Amino acid sequence: MPSILRLYVAILAISINPGFAAAIAFRKTPGDPIPSTALLSAYAPPLSNGTASLPELNKPLRVITVGRGLQNYTCASSNSTDKPVAIGAIATLFNLDSLLSYFAPAEGQAFLNQIPAFMLSLPREAVDKSIIPQAGLHYFDASGTPTFNLSESNNGFLVGNKTGDIRAPSNSVRGAYGAVDWLSLEAKPGSQNLSRVYRTMTAAGSPPTSCEGQQASVISIEYAALYYFVSA
Secondary structure (H helix, E strand, O other): OOOHHHHHHHHHHOOOOHHHHHHHHHOOOOOOOOOHHHHHOOOOOOOEOOOOEOOOOOOOEEEEEEEEEEEEEEOOOOOOOOOOEEEEEEEEEEEOHHHHOOOOHHHHHHHHHHHHHHHHOOOHHHHHOOOOOEEEEEEEOOOOOEEEEOHHHOOOEEEEEEEEEEOOOOOOOOOOOOEOOEEEEEEOOOOEOEEEEEEEEEEEEOOOOOOOOOOOOEEEEEEEEEEEEEEO
16 A cells, blocks of 8 residues: 555645656555665666766665755856856755665656656755655765755764766756756765765756846756665
8 A cells, every 4th residue: 555655645646747646646556665775776876868967876875865955156247248056055865775666667767757857846945844764964065065965864963075967858847047956976095884975857056147137146047856866
């Protein structure tokens, strides 16, 4: 039977995409959920946009999450000659293992690939208050280093160094200005239990092409993405 978690996600989805909601809520799979360790061995992050690729997966996955939050940019002025400069991001990370446990891998991968667009279509406040298990937080520390704190879910802590960067595929959910790039980040000293993270299946998050007309010093753009965390 479907889990209460999947039913809740379906309720959130009903007003956005009834077909997608029904697929989550009412798909019936005999037996118990697949254990997490066995489940994750059947999955791998998408690495190619069709013309370029991220580094290959080199160790087992530890957890798969979806991030929902903001990509932040700043403008030196409101002139058309200035371009927004990235200054970091902040996102809540949600653990998807409990949802995946009810799907065969092929179905589960298709399900995963829809999740960022689905999450982006919901208000952040509704997502943050949901009963989807929170895995942790993504933010940039005082030195501007991308940080992933998954200690809340006992999955570790990663301070990342970017090792791969490719454009999001042309069919990605654009939002107002386009989807942010797909990335791979390698763990730096101070990380725990995690060796790498991939950001893929990005939805929105890119800034406007220029600073023209921008009145605020910080431009925050909503986004969602899958984050595949690799064991140390």
